Amino acid sequence: MTWPRLMLIALVAAPALAGVAPLAWAAEDADYRACMELARRDGRAGLEAALSMGGSVPALHCRAVALLEMGRAEEAASLLERLAYTRPQPPALQAELLAQAGHAWLSAGAAASARAALSAAIGINPNDPELFIDRGQALIEMGDDWAAVDDFDRALELDPRRLDALLLRAGAYYRLDALDLAMEDANRAVALAPVNIDARIERSAIREKKADRAGAREDLLTVLRLAPDSPAAIIARAALERLDVRQPTAAPRR
Helix, strand or coil: CCHHHHHHHHHHCCCHHHHCCCCHHHCCCHHHHHHHHHHHHCHHHHHHHHHHCCCCHHHHHHHHHHHHHCCCHHHHHHHHHHHHHHCCCCHHHHHHHHHHHHHHHHHCCCHHHHHHHHHHHHHHCCCCHHHHHHHHHHHHHCCCHHHHHHHHHHHHHHCCCCHHHHHHHHHHHHHCCCHHHHHHHHHHHHHHCCCCHHHHHHHHHHHHHCCCHHHHHHHHHHHHHHCCCCHHHHHHHHHHHHHHHCCCCCCCCC
16 A cells, blocks of 8 residues: 555545444433543443443444444444344434444454445435445455446535545546546546645646656645645655656556
């Protein structure tokens, strides 16, 4: 995995806890809210609080968040999926739980399980672009970039301004050597968010692979100007050094 892909993962792949948001319908439950806040600060204490709440849906959901915080992502994913299927849930809640299970499976490195959970969520709620973006990431981890492109296509049909979908699709096209399509997406991403350093990093990789060293350099220098102390700047400096000291070569495969 080389520098452009690393940057995109940092941008696009939501942290596990961000993917497991509080259940909207249970937000008025004061014990649930307190448990969720505690679980996000201290997984072990959150787990104890969740266990003391019994076996309700909010309690089990808080337990899953605590497990994620403790690094026990596979257990959290199994719990979320079981919760979605073993109780008679309203469709919207079932889709929400399955989507969160998909996030947790991704965090556990179980891409096939993530795809299955997210496919089930899409079957219930086929108009949520987030679900297609998440499933696309699972498909990337499984090495199926063309199927991932299909999911990012659908996400962008539903919301054409999703920067994450554009950048993920650009990365998939890059790996598939469809460089003109990758450049179209990268250019759209930069036009949509001119100061977004991740869009610049992605476009610089595509430009370098297309032997546009000047264009790649321009994007990398823009990253350094916009965010000189960021992790992206470290990536940009390394890429600039490669451009400056080596003979022109294609950018490394991701």
